[in-house]
Amino acid sequence: MKAIRLIFLAGLACAAMAHAEPITLTLAHATMTTHPAHLAALQFARRVEERTNGQIKTEIFPAAQLGSENEMLKKVKLGAIDMDVSTPNYMIKYEKAFAVVVMPYVFDNYEHAHRVLDGPAMAWLAPLAEKQGFVILSNWEWGFRNLTNNQRPINQPGDVRGLKIRVPPVAEVETTMQALGAQVSKISFKDLYAALSQGRVDGQENPLNVIYYNKLYEVQKHLALTRHVYYNTVHLISAKSWAMLTPAQQKIVREESKAAGDGMRKKIIAEEDELIAKMAAAGVKVTRPDLKAFRATVEPVYQEIAAYTGEANVQRFLKMVEDERKK
Template structure:
């Protein structure tokens, strides 16, 4: 499959602007489940792009890591073997460190604050930097504030996190936040997470509510604490050479429909969270809502680690956007 994608990407790179303008199929790979708002938004994007371009631009969607793990998908998008991707900032910061600042623990007050910062000064600053890496940022979508689940005990204070064995993705920001609370972290690929939880390889994990709900992690975890320790979102990106091969009108359509799809995902994620929490609770999950001030107060070392990773100047610029 990978060899086929690379060959296809190479062919795409040789296509002329005229060929792209007339007839092109763009593959959009992402990691969300087919029931998740991210996939629903991707389908809207595909339908509207096809409609508005009269079928000249078709979008083929590959959900739930069908074309590889998130890092593999993003690498292939950068190479042009997959045209579009929906990574989080934690994926993009491997290519442009400015994106690493977004996942600073307890950076945002709420969804509205995060959206205002990301859509405004952050995009104005970071999007041109990402283009130098061969990726065009179409718009910010959603993923959500991350929360801790575990099978050992309820979490009401930072002390309750201490000693838990928690799976995290490889993003340093999340590892730093959990270790800052005294947890022992282990990096396990997401497709392997349910089995790891079921077998007790780890005590728990952390993810947005929608991920916990749609992937039914409550079947392996008794406790959920709404810690909201890190915010991140999907970011809709397209290979720059592919984007440059489209007509200006098609480029504008992609930008507009990407923004509209991102707004749909945001609306769905925010609206569904309380409903999903209620369903998780009714299914037997025990939910706590701790005072987050004590958690945020312990994030000094974690923020230092994020600043060192992202770059001191990048962190200074990002923190200036938060006021």
Template sequence: MLRTLMTAAVAAVLSSGVAWGQDVTLRLAHFAAETHPGHLAAKAFADAVKERTGGKIAVELFPANQLGSPPEQLEQTVLGAVEMNLPTQGGLDKYSKAFGTVMTPFAFESYEHAHAVLDGPFMEWAAPKLEEHGLVMLSNWEYGFRNITNSKHPINKPGDVSGLKLRTPPELQIVAALEGLGASTTQIAFPELPNALNQGVVDGQENPIGVIYHFKLNDFQEHLALTRHVYNSMVHVINKDVFDGLTAEQQTILREESQKAGNMMRAAVIAQEEEELAKLEQAGMKITRPDLKPFAALMGPARERVAEYSGADNMTMFLSFLK
């Protein structure tokens, strides 16, 4: 239904017979900070597309939620007002529940495991479902395994999470994982998070290492536990009507350069994590690396909640990809 609500600008171009394959500017909005590997990868993508198309396609970047919150940006891409976006699976599952399975707590053993599943059988299965909602999936990028910070005490075992009041994004999967460990959760918009941490509105939060580091959340949090409870990544998507209006050659260029940029981001995120952890530790943050098996053992109810949300059939299919 949303695809029928195409913006007047996109509709005018398509109905006029003017091919998108001529000179065009594609806007790419995302939530990463300008220093984050996600934005650096987006810049590399933009530069490569401009070069390979001889300047016929320019990519204009809008990082750090400049065009609205992540859900608002994604909706604009569905409608065609912003041509490209880099949501996580937690944003995409509002359109296709298949994407909700990716953030199942403790689903992936490693980055390599996650990449093999998402680039292989998962993408083949899920990408066509997304096109039904007006989005073409170009490639998987990175974000990372999520970890808990707090201002109260170190986390070495699941019981240390119990009783903490933690901020989460609105994704049910993350809420279910933390509540499964005994925490209470509250949803606070990310731009408001530093102030909420500073004022003690919540005891802590959870995010990938890169986010904790680049947004300097250690200024408000003393303890970081590498719980790796949920994995998710940025997913590069483009409005389907816009993509269909490009030439076949230009479509290929976008797909190839998107994959290259995603691989660049993956390598950067993984390479930087230990360096960022060392810098956080040098800045005074206390880091623990708990045994994750006891945490994963408590995730039965959380996984049931994710399966109910994503659909039992979707969950069965996703779990078959993990083997």
């Protein structure tokens, strides 16, 4: 009888979904259509539409068509855009605790980062984001950030000193580069390729997939695998949009968000060696510095981050990091 009742209830849920008014959700992101993030967005849209029998469609706006990263996130908060694929550094504006995620040299590897961010960090940060109007559906990928430049190979921290490096408008990344002795520049990302080719800056730092898919390697001579900061991305939906969905629809949206994010993770991690090889074949000189020296050089950055986000937040996060490291 219990099994029959469950089947009956499932049938009622499907019937209710089938007769509900169709919904079209907007999903914005800043990456190019060749990037794994866009492929993940396409997968998410297709699977949600299939599983809801066409009741939820997703209109995707790639390549920052709906504004800058900050502008898109603000629109999600207001409900003007339903969903966004953003990075934690943009969430810092709304909740300071997110600053801990982008501390330098916190994670040992991808697996370690995923255990922390999918587990205890998500349980802590997701409710804080929801108070600000954002529902975090799942973590997607971005990658470890690496350093490129046109002046010299980088093998030790001292090699960074004096280089003019473009950084995103993120205090934690800026402070990390300054600790290594770089002169930082905050040129917008859309102007970065031109700035590198014209010599207005010596270099920049980004994950390998960003360097490759945005063709930044075409105007850079050296790539150093410094892996100085790990970035994930978060697939967000406006709390206002989330409230429009039925519990059954919410379950599907969350499940397909995670499935798309898992696929993106696998692709980005699996292709890193291939991207390095492709850039090397194009003439980029690749170095693999000893990261222990870099980690020691940027240790003072932790105190600066603690002064901004709070010592308690830093210690709470570092405990999560250490607990997951032991597993």
